[in-house]
Amino acid sequence: MKFISFGSGSSGNCYLLSSDDDALLIDVGVGIRKLKKHFADYGINIGTIHNILLTHDHADHIKSVGSMSGTYHIPVWATDLVHKGVTRNWMVKKKIEPILAKTIEKNNKVQIGSFEVMAFNVPHDSSDNVGYKIVADGEVFTIITDCGHITEEMGPIISDTDYLVIEANHDVEMVKNGPYPLVLQSRILGPNGHLSNKACGEALAEFASSRLKHVWLCHLSDKNNNPAMAYDTVVDILSSNGISVGKDFELTVLKRTVPTE
Template sequence: MQVSVLASGSTGNTSLIETGQHKILMDAGLSGKKIKTLLSEVGVDIKDIDMVFLSHDHSDHSKGLGVLMRRYPQIAAFANSGTWEYLTETQKIGQIPVEQINIIEPGQTKTFGDLDVTAFATSHDAAQPQYYVFTSGGKRIAFLTDTGYVSRKVKSVIEDADAYLMEFNYDDMMLRNGPYSWSLKQRILSDVGHLSNDDAGQALLDVVTSKTEHIFLAHRSQHNNTAKLAYNAAKKIMVDGDANLPSDVKIVLTDPIQPTNLVQI
């Protein structure tokens, strides 16, 4: 597989996953036009995208999905029934072409040629949030953001992956001392909120192994975190700590507007 995190942060999230047979988007939280531009920056034509997997209904993950489905009929879009029901009833992303709607429920694994996709439930204040493990050619990458905590069940699904995209949303002290209202701070800190740098690092400590070569630090808050704080927390907990990681493991910072290079997994 090849992976590029096209955009990641509170303003919008989308990633590209390439296998020999597929070009897939993980989430579509920017405008269709912006997603097309980001794909072109890594050498991919949006007309070649054949699948989109949606994590949940929040706009920073779903905003562009309706446009992409209506404009590019080759795209098969996947989410669970709760997410589709909410999006259909609210028309939050406009009219959704029924023939492009596909369902994958938490706990299911579906096979698409050279790609296996496993869905798992997360804990977030959305209709029915879930994330995915993508497997192809014997390699696995696990995506996990927008969750207040990482349960033992989730860890059992994502453990021993070759790569992780993990939420490093906030630095605890920056959030607590920052400008947000106390009610918003409570939401972020709650079990249906987001992962702090330390929480993410500790969760990864339980699942990474000697085969893990890439860790993407994702969904970083622009108000309550910095790239340096996220990177240092990950390095301190995992590289300098007790994680069973290869010496050349790569910790990759992601950006709200700039795609990462295509990384071979």
Template sequence: MIRFSVLASGSTGNAIYVETEETAVLIDAGVSGKQITNALAEIGADAKKISALLVTHEHSDHVRGVGVMSRKQDLDVYATSGTWEGMEKYVGDINVEKQHTFTVGESLCFGDLKIEPFPISHDAREPVGFCFYQGETKLALATDLGYVSTRVRDAIAGADAFIFESNHDVEMLRIGPHPWTVKKRILGDKGHLSNETAGDTLTEVLSGNSQDVYLAHLSPDNNMPEIAEITVRGILTENGFNVGQDVVLHDTYRDKPTPMQTIKRM
């Protein structure tokens, strides 16, 4: 059994809580320590249960609160060597004994929770996504990626739940306020996934057995939750999925946590 909550999601900050009966971890801390602590209290999670903080990449909306959380909660922090190099200027002093480096292909184990990182394509030094396992139960996390490689697709396929990027509506982005250089970055292979790409990918990795999908990292300028859901729902429906039965779509939020979700492979 795995329980999780997306504490915050979007360009203003990201954090995810994952727990099993034995342990808990925090993925990213891109909002203030106070917001994370308040979100944990809102979902009924005990911050003292958290045994580690894992970082996907060094952008400020993922690491802004890493140093504070490590110091205040005495947390061990795990990141790739590239991410450590990139986030030093954001996190302040972290006890060297609390700094841990992992590599892609290495499994991390905390109690009964196994975590497997996989490489993603983003404009960061060494970014990763994660798959979480407890027994046969699997949760997949993939955000901040410009395209979905075969390796990503293979890593996340068949999960019981997905936290998956649905960053922008392409037309909203094209006519939106950002300069072309920013639009080009977002649309590029090291940028972010569109709603359409999210939907297309999900048709390939879902098995159709009552899986939950959390649409994450939505742009506040180039997307809306209802547009993301309508687009993804339409693509899934066109490909034979019964949305609401085979798969359930969930919103994520910039300023509040999602309700704690429990998944268990039967």
């Protein structure tokens, strides 16, 4: 499997996952012109992208989904509630054509091209939100983003993963002492908000298994976090639990607007 992040955070999220003979996008919150440039830079033929998966209906994840899907005739998979949310969202100028809208149900494995995909619930203050556990070429890739808190069902999913993208949105003290109004602070810190660096590190310490090879920290806040702080917080928690980054698994912080290797 190959994984590329084209953007991660409140200014736009879009990830590409490809196997030997197939590729899909997870979220399309980056502008289509920028994406086309990234595809050209990476030598990605848009014709190899056969499906789009959506996590949830916040603009930073869906802004360009209608134009991407419509222009290249790519089906879009999301829960029924997320599809309805996309239809209502005024920030999505071009809607998903009904014929390209595919409904996915939580905790139900579906074969989407070469990928076996299972959506699972992720608590967040959108219409609905899911993470994805995706199997291809015998390996497991999991993404958990915009996650208010780690649920019981996520533990075994994290333990059964080779490659994990997980949110490390903020440092709790930076939120409390930061520029955001109180109502927004409590939204972010609440059970349906975003995952802190500490909660992310604790989840990894508790559930990472020996099969885990690489973790990417995603959706970092611009105002309430920075890459070094996210990385160090997670590494500290892991090392105090006897897990050594670089030896047990690799850890990478995804940049907000710059694509990965």
